[in-house]
Amino acid sequence: MEYEHALLTIGTVNFDKLVYFYTQILEKPPINLIAGVYAEFEIVNLRLGIFKPKARYESEFAVNDRSPLSLCLEVSNLQDAIAHLQSLGYPPPGEISHASHGQEIYAYDPDGNRLILHQSN
Known part of the structure; x- marks a missing residue:
């Protein structure tokens, strides 16, 4: 099996706050942004995606200590x-x-x- 890319995603109910944080820490805007739904950053050879899960799945993405x-x-x-x-x-x-x-x-x-x-x- 050959892989083209690797993508790490973070599901969050705090979408805007997390997108802002990663925009600031990475010092670059997302390369792909769907407001309130999905943001994707490119970091060297890694893509970091942040998404807001659908309401029925939010409990699966509750913050874990x-x-x-x-x-x-x-x-x-x-x-x-x-x-x-x-x-x-x-x-x-x-x-x-x-x-x-x-x-x-x-x-x-x-x-x-x-x-x-x-x-x-």
Whole structure:
């Protein structure tokens, strides 16, 4: 089987708030936007879609405190990325961790989805 693209989607009842957050953190508008329904961002080789589920499915997309999934974003300067999140009102709650592959910090979007900001050595 051959794949053409990968697309990660986030279903949310807070559509406008999440689209605004990702527009700000990625510093670019969606490449595809259907107001109030769907937004798609292109990040290097990944497409990130945000959609508003139909009302009958909203309970499936209720915010979960402990999602096992993370959106990992490699950044060139971790301190700048942290400052950017703070300016948006979403400061990372923990400390930077250091590992053999570099340093990283956990942050969260308005729905509580985990972001891992990583800077390689």
